Amino acid sequence: MDKLTLMERFADPELMQQMDTGDKVVAALIVTLLGMIITFLVLTLLWGLIGIMTRILDRPKKEQQPVAPVATPMSSIEATQDDDDDDALIAVISAAIAASIQRPIQTIVVKNIKRTTDRMPAWASVAKHEQLDSRRI
Amino acid sequence: MDKLTLMERFADPELMQQMDTGDKVVAALIVTLLGMIITFLVLTLLWGLIGIMTRILDRPKKEQQPVAPVATPMSSIEATQDDDDDDALIAVISAAIAASIQRPIQTIVVKNIKRTTDRMPAWASVAKHEQLDSRRI
Amino acid sequence: MDKLTLMERFADPELMQQMDTGDKVVAALIVTLLGMIITFLVLTLLWGLIGIMTRILDRPKKEQQPVAPVATPMSSIEATQDDDDDDALIAVISAAIAASIQRPIQTIVVKNIKRTTDRMPAWASVAKHEQLDSRRI
Amino acid sequence: MQQAFIDFFYSTGFVAMTWQQLVMIVVALVFLYLAIGKGFEPLLLVPIAFGMLLTNLPLADMMRAHTGHDPGGLLWYFYQGDELGIFPPIIFMGVGAMTDFGPLIANPKSLLLGAAAQFGIFTTFLGAILLNFTAQQAGAIGIIGGADGPTAIFLASRLAPELLGAIAVAAYSYMALVPIIQPPIMKALTTKEERMIKMEQLRPVSKIEKIVFPIMVTIVVSLILPPAATLIGMLMLGNLFKESTVTNRLSETSANALINIVTIFLGISVGASATAEAFLTAETIKIVVLGVLAFAVGTAAGVLLAKIMNKIVGGINPLIGSAGVSAVPMAARVSQVVGQKENPSNFLLMHAMGPNVAGVIGSAVAAGVMLSLFG
Amino acid sequence: MQQAFIDFFYSTGFVAMTWQQLVMIVVALVFLYLAIGKGFEPLLLVPIAFGMLLTNLPLADMMRAHTGHDPGGLLWYFYQGDELGIFPPIIFMGVGAMTDFGPLIANPKSLLLGAAAQFGIFTTFLGAILLNFTAQQAGAIGIIGGADGPTAIFLASRLAPELLGAIAVAAYSYMALVPIIQPPIMKALTTKEERMIKMEQLRPVSKIEKIVFPIMVTIVVSLILPPAATLIGMLMLGNLFKESTVTNRLSETSANALINIVTIFLGISVGASATAEAFLTAETIKIVVLGVLAFAVGTAAGVLLAKIMNKIVGGINPLIGSAGVSAVPMAARVSQVVGQKENPSNFLLMHAMGPNVAGVIGSAVAAGVMLSLFG
Amino acid sequence: MQQAFIDFFYSTGFVAMTWQQLVMIVVALVFLYLAIGKGFEPLLLVPIAFGMLLTNLPLADMMRAHTGHDPGGLLWYFYQGDELGIFPPIIFMGVGAMTDFGPLIANPKSLLLGAAAQFGIFTTFLGAILLNFTAQQAGAIGIIGGADGPTAIFLASRLAPELLGAIAVAAYSYMALVPIIQPPIMKALTTKEERMIKMEQLRPVSKIEKIVFPIMVTIVVSLILPPAATLIGMLMLGNLFKESTVTNRLSETSANALINIVTIFLGISVGASATAEAFLTAETIKIVVLGVLAFAVGTAAGVLLAKIMNKIVGGINPLIGSAGVSAVPMAARVSQVVGQKENPSNFLLMHAMGPNVAGVIGSAVAAGVMLSLFG
Numbered sequence A, B, C: 001m002d003k004l005t006l007m008e009r010f011a012d013p014e015l016m017q018q019m020d021t022g023d024k025v026v027a028a029l030i031v032t033l034l035g036m037i038i039t040f041l042v043l044t045l046l047w048g049l050i051g052i053m054t055r056i057l058d059r060p061k062k063e064q065q066p067v068a069p070v071a072t073p074m075s076s077i078e079a080t081q082d083d084d085d086d087d088a089l090i091a092v093i094s095a096a097i098a099a100s101i102q103r104p105i106q107t108i109v110v111k112n113i114k115r116t117t118d119r120m121p122a123w124a125s126v127a128k129h130e131q132l133d134s135r136r137i
Numbered sequence D, E, F: 001m002q003q004a005f006i007d008f009f010y011s012t013g014f015v016a017m018t019w020q021q022l023v024m025i026v027v028a029l030v031f032l033y034l035a036i037g038k039g040f041e042p043l044l045l046v047p048i049a050f051g052m053l054l055t056n057l058p059l060a061d062m063m064r065a066h067t068g069h070d071p072g073g074l075l076w077y078f079y080q081g082d083e084l085g086i087f088p089p090i091i092f093m094g095v096g097a098m099t100d101f102g103p104l105i106a107n108p109k110s111l112l113l114g115a116a117a118q119f120g121i122f123t124t125f126l127g128a129i130l131l132n133f134t135a136q137q138a139g140a141i142g143i144i145g146g147a148d149g150p151t152a153i154f155l156a157s158r159l160a161p162e163l164l165g166a167i168a169v170a171a172y173s174y175m176a177l178v179p180i181i182q183p184p185i186m187k188a189l190t191t192k193e194e195r196m197i198k199m200e201q202l203r204p205v206s207k208i209e210k211i212v213f214p215i216m217v218t219i220v221v222s223l224i225l226p227p228a229a230t231l232i233g234m235l236m237l238g239n240l241f242k243e244s245t246v247t248n249r250l251s252e253t254s255a256n257a258l259i260n261i262v263t264i265f266l267g268i269s270v271g272a273s274a275t276a277e278a279f280l281t282a283e284t285i286k287i288v289v290l291g292v293l294a295f296a297v298g299t300a301a302g303v304l305l306a307k308i309m310n311k312i313v314g315g316i317n318p319l320i321g322s323a324g325v326s327a328v329p330m331a332a333r334v335s336q337v338v339g340q341k342e343n344p345s346n347f348l349l350m351h352a353m354g355p356n357v358a359g360v361i362g363s364a365v366a367a368g369v370m371l372s373l374f375g
């Protein structure tokens, strides 16, 4: 009886009950080995592809401004996890940082916010307009 | 024919049609009585259990700060029923007004914003963080 | 064979395959004509009904303030398409104040906004109240 | 060509319309007017009335069941959520996530008032039996007096689906009419002195009590009345989401997006079950009459028990008894308004919220009794 | 062990992939590029393209139907909402909750332009018949010219489910291309003087008119064309939620959480219906060609009728006629942009919104005609 | 009358309750305490525990299947979303819309750590075989070590639905216990010097990389492991919604209303699958033991590979290896906290997020292997 048959019996709940422990362990070890090899294989392949992707996409963009996560001290790291264009949000992140590093929140003061563009404001209204844009849904 | 059979016949839509009005009324009165007794029984039991719960839970917590409902004067109650405690909402509505009366939004300059409390400001961002925390969902 | 039968055959996917191109074109032309006539008929009827509706509903309301759409310059419309959010909220709060105290919006400059209460700020709380009102859902 | 037009003409709804459908369309328009123009329960009456309009448009056939290859009408799909008893408990979860049981925990004898006000349910049951309804139908009709829309729909879907439309419309209509139905009864049964009674401030309720309460109620009520477990369980789960404070995302969603979505589907499809043939019957008229009876008796029973309790222990304004019918929070507001008319410095709202939320539990219990006997 | 690896190798998608699937994956990637890189209708093209990608991954079998004990693929469950005609009307409700019919009520002769632009639908129908499609298929293909995604999907699901993927993809693609397809046609059919015409400011529309309008349209259109009741009814219900102002919670949810959820499921599953075997056919090519014809004819018809109306009554810039195809609000913006190029002080947007929303009604009417004849 | 009361008494749950149900109710209360009182994964444990409570209330029968004319219990309807494999992928979409793969793209060798930590899955598989589970059950049990709730539920629903309740409860419980389970293992396997290693700043990742990444992963993983396509595809679609920035509405809804709604339904119904008869078995105890083994082995494997990698290429703090088990973001936080205890100026969080999100991909891959072999 070769291993193909072993695996086949192993995969059938009823036949599997009739296997002796030795066969079961062999089959299970094959699964373990196969599983770990495939897992490493797939994730290593992704590693390689990320490398290729980075080389293709990132080179001509080197001059561009960095978009995302820089390994910085805790504070700015936390900041990058969210929409960094949102001051209120960043404020909240600071609050979280303050909380996690056990410092009084009052020490974080947003001193001055100026709005100089004609941007439409808010939350709700953004959604509304985006909806209008996507009206043809 | 005892009442068990009466109730059984009453609960069967077809047999019930054949009952005379007297029997129906008797059965309905039993339902009324039974129903009111059970309703009172259940809610009275809850009353008792709330009493026990309060005695167990509230005694060691007497020093704690009160958490909830105090009989409030009507004025403030009504206030919460209206949306007037919510500047922000009105703000959004006003934005629409501002837009419809063609005022350039640049004319609104927020010069200085200070956060002095430990309130999390924001809406979306609170949710964001909570989501991050619960990422393993 | 009259046109009733023609249309009936046309509407049956199997019989339709057996029709010659001439018949198909005639049927399709009937559909086109019928379709356009009905479309115009329905929308023209709506035009008439809107006219009637306006005459009935709008006359006693002539003095009321205009509610809606004014032809808006493109610039400001386009502005609304971007979703920059953050504390523009505060800007909008000014608009709200302006609206509620009936003053032109340019005159309002929010110099300093302090949060001094532990109030729920927002949106969310409005919804809460509205929900309470509609609790009997 | 001419023939095609004639054919088309006969496919229009004008030709197929019956006078019953016309009547129902007018009824739908009246409900829309009451909801939008008069502000009567608009969140439910607008979808219900619109559903009623859509379902009575001749040939549109939007309640057509899905069979074989025919895809079925849109409203029929929505209606499955009512018929299978899925939507009302979800709404109850949202309601729980909006409800504060604090006033009830602070003053648990309110529960008696919430029980008394269910008397309307059972007297109406009796009335319905006399009007020749079956026991199942009578139970579903009686529950209108519970002044609780989802409970009424849930019970009707289980006991008398053929009456669901009429029962739902009656329940929500009377809930909207609470400020008109209740005050005369309240005044007739109380003296001026009673109405002027000021009540003591309620004690603060701790967070832990508010967390334990929904769990306790779920277990106790479900053990005594297993058929009430679905409604009570979901109500209390929503409340637990809220009071635990660690599941804000879930309580927010229960009380917003989810309840709104379900309300839309439930409202439209409940209205859609009121087709001309199902609605324009003698039964509907009987249900309408029995429904107002249910409300009136329930209100009276609540007020009278509060009166008696005041005689015995004192310090209870009988006006809060009427709030026991549920119709949260409108019935509690009626107590407040009527009380303040007699004594402008009297603030009964919070005290009335106790019986009010007790009434929700009370009608779920009554529904459980009906299911237990006739389900 | 070795055998196990060989078995595993044969279970991978690399081995099973057909060249057709590869082509479809590339097509999906191109759509993703257009949606994300070029901003063409991303809210729909991203989920559609991703669904197209997922469905063509060999052996993943995500469109596998649920049968017996086999649970079925995820995308098949989503697809039921399209196939049973549930999702498009829900999207229409959300669209209604976002739409302002004010410009149409203020200037109701816009309705004629919304009617004229449906000419593209019917000429395309004719074309499709000549290309040997059945009447049902031709009707579903023609509706691409309505420039209304949910209407196209709804009609295709009823008349020609086998073409749904191709029709949906064509409809949304061309809607995204409106700013490219329309301007040359608009310029070719109008003179510089016409394009420079300034239009009078629209009158304000009262709240009561905006409330009555959706109810009236529902009744009138549904009576004339019962099969259009589902789409028109839900569109107008959403609008009523919005305009009544007493059901803000419902309009907010319709226009946000609910429409977004349904858009995700509809988008993915519509894309998923474009499997290689269903999509890579001669029919798809014909549909793509017929679709652009539909858009072009509809645009031209709208402009030409506006031209004629201007000749008769004056004061109408023919550029607003093209907006009658729907594709709200993009077609109206095209009118604005083309108009402003000729005369920078010319603001046509609001005037074009009238024909634009009329076009939505118009295509629902046209869909109703098709369903009435061939459903 | 007396008889009626006796009958009623026998219809209460008190009479019907078994001791097993009582035990389950107590277990549910303990879970509620852990969730609310101790803050362990409350967003899932509260609904799971409440579902467990409801399902074990005698006679309430809320998991009763819909058959013929019997409408079925509420929780059974919710459970269909688990059983048919619909809910977990939707949750994965929401998770994708909240995940930032930037740290992984910036440091792709994290992927190896995300692979290593899956070793716990396969050793647990071996253990489960030795404890006499079938291969299907062993696969579903092993995946607990993936520390990924939706993956565990998805796999259990496909391979061993009879164990779904126990597996889900074990998976979420251990995920909640990550801060307790992992640190001792991490300390035992590393030296103080290793724990003090500071890591280099991560490079910035461009928007285009973040957009291409989810598409690439979907295609590659699905081609190698077609059964993983559903989970990986939905995870990556959610991420694409987020990273493309042109579909904000969809990512917002995926990550809020939609995931919350599905979480409620999934949580309640997963808990509800833990009925007394299904849960109080020797299997559950085995699963609980195997589950903690899976976590421990996975953690150790991650740390050990990180140690080896540090020996080879240097600059890698082995503490980030434990984050490879997933349990995002708690496992990454544990790395941060443990690292900072040795060296207060050490910030490992972002470096640990790489293996952490890689672990999500890793367990989906492992699940795909199990489905491929035993599905």
Ligand code: NA
Pocket: D145, D146, D147, D148, D324, D325, D326, D327, D359, D360, D362, D363
């Ligand atoms: Na009640």
Ligand code: NA
Pocket: E145, E146, E147, E148, E324, E325, E326, E327, E359, E360, E362, E363
């Ligand atoms: Na159109």
Ligand code: NA
Pocket: F145, F146, F147, F148, F324, F325, F326, F327, F359, F360, F362, F363
């Ligand atoms: Na994992």
